[in-house]
Amino acid sequence: MKHHHHHHHDHNNPAKDLKHHKHLEHLAEAGAAMAGAYALHEKHQIKKDPQHAHRHKIAEEVAATIGVGAAGFALHEHHMVKEAKHILKEEKHHHHHHH
Numbered sequence: 001m002k003h004h005h006h007h008h009h010d011h012n013n014p015a016k017d018l019k020h021h022k023h024l025e026h027l028a029e030a031g032a033a034m035a036g037a038y039a040l041h042e043k044h045q046i047k048k049d050p051q052h053a054h055r056h057k058i059a060e061e062v063a064a065t066i067g068v069g070a071a072g073f074a075l076h077e078h079h080m081v082k083e084a085k086h087i088l089k090e091e092k093h094h095h096h097h098h099h
Helices: 014-048 050-097
Strands: none
Touching: 014 050
């Protein structure tokens, strides 16, 4: 299942495409790590601040959900990076054979 609805693929510039997806992949990985760290922080707050345990539990679950979403997005971008690298390789291959 490929989602290409909001991908502005610049097929004339696969190197630019590759850079774009690498950047998004790294942002998503950082987001996933931050959300995971925040979820752990909230989990710890439940023990430290039991009178607001419910609030911390919700915050932990929200952060964990964001973490999963960000990780999924990172995975998607990783796939796009692989695709862009493949296009670059194909292009180089074509250029060498048509001289």
